[in-house]
Amino acid sequence: MKAFERLLTIMDELREKCPWDKKQTLESLRHLTIEEVYELSDAIIEKDLDEIRNELGDILLHIVFYSKIGSEKKAFDIADVIHGVCDKLVHRHPHIYGDVKADSEEEVKANWEKLKLKEGKKSVLSGVPKSLPPLVKAGRIQDKARGVGFDWDNKEQVWEKVLEELDEFKTEVDNNSNKAQGEFGDVIFSLVNYARFVDINPDDALEETNKKFIKRFQYLESESMKDGKQLADMSLTEMDVYWNRAKTLKES
Helix, strand or coil, X not given: CHHHHHHHHHHHHHHHHCHHHHHCCHHHHHHHHHHHHHHHHHHHHCCCHHHHHHHHHHHHHHHHHHHHHHHHCCCCCHXXXXXXXXXXXXXXXXXXXXXXXXXXXXXXXXXXXXXHHHCXXXXXXXXXXXXXXXXXXXXXXXXXXXXXXXXXXXXXXXXXXXXXXXXHHHHHHHCCCCCHHHHHHHHHHHHHHHHHHCCCCHHHHHHHHHHHHHHHHHHHHHHHHHCCCCHHHCCHHHHHHHHHHHHCCCCX
């Protein structure tokens, strides 16, 4: 509590005395907050515990900052924010704070979605942020639909859907159709669905591949340069020699 009180005091002082902090608004902080969340994501992916701690501090600062601005507008303060989330957690965990029975993660998720609908949500999917990255959004949409029972029975059914969507996409591409983009989206959506059934996070999986590609391509760049070669002057066959060599290196 002393640490939190210290942060609140510093926020008050900065808002009163610092030209930059005095100028900030809810809108001006938004893109900075998004950046901080991505920095936290990077730290988690790298398993850098010190950096995770630092980024959590930055995000906490943003929460306090928004709350300070809210109090200036006489809309809400940090206590309102904290009590709000506490009330929500108690209400949405009746299996802990009430007499509802939920012995599995799936039952908890199903109860959570049903409670949100009772709270006035017009759709199970209304809680999916519009600004989420599309790959993450696809997974969240599917999770929420699953929470109310709208889901495939098994992974074999989902894989059949993946193959069906691939065939439809290939057909549209072969026909130079303007429907190809939509069909490609269907392919990705169905693959995200299949990943869910085999316990793979598609966003994490794609990021792992991104990192692997970057590492191998940078090896290609550096090693070819050591040999006095320029990528722009090399054939694909020549590049493949370095690329295949990079694939034999231990991934980190």
